[in-house]
Amino acid sequence: MNVIADFLLAAGAFTTAVYCLVLARRLKRFTTLETGMGGAIAVLSAQVDDMTKALDQARKSAQSSSSGLEDQVRRAEAAAARLDLILASLHDLPQQPPPDEEMAEDRRLRFVRRRPDRSGMRAAE
Structure with missing residues (x-):
């Protein structure tokens, strides 16, 4: 046993x-680093580092774009306020009577077509 x-x-x-x-x-x-899972982990780690750097750059770019847009929005709001003021002052002007139709017809542009002067040209012999 x-x-x-x-x-x-x-x-x-x-x-x-x-x-x-x-x-x-x-x-x-x-x-093994070359062929096995260690290599895959090393590659993924490098990609994570690259993506982190790209994300930081994108964040900085977005912040600068955001500050630029905020500045443009402030300028646009100031311009809109000025335009509102100008429009309000235009309401205070007296109304002008509409132009007569005869005057409107006289003001129309007319194009006249003229033929070139051919008296200076000689006929082919």
Whole structure:
């Protein structure tokens, strides 16, 4: 009975040793930087750094654009206030009578077409 127990214990130890060897090889392949998961993690880490830098640049650009837009909005509001004041002052002007239709017809532009003077030209001989 002891022999069978020793044999089973030795078989279990051998199986455990083989299992540990297989796991060690898999772990070594998993963590290699060139081909395994370590390489993928390194690439992803570099991409995260690049994206962080791009995000910071975009944030700075958005802040400068926002301040520029705020300045333009302030200027537009000031111009609108001036236009409102000008329109209000135009309401105070007296009304002008509409122009007569005859005067409107006289004011129409007329185009006259003239033929070129051909007296200076000679006929082909």
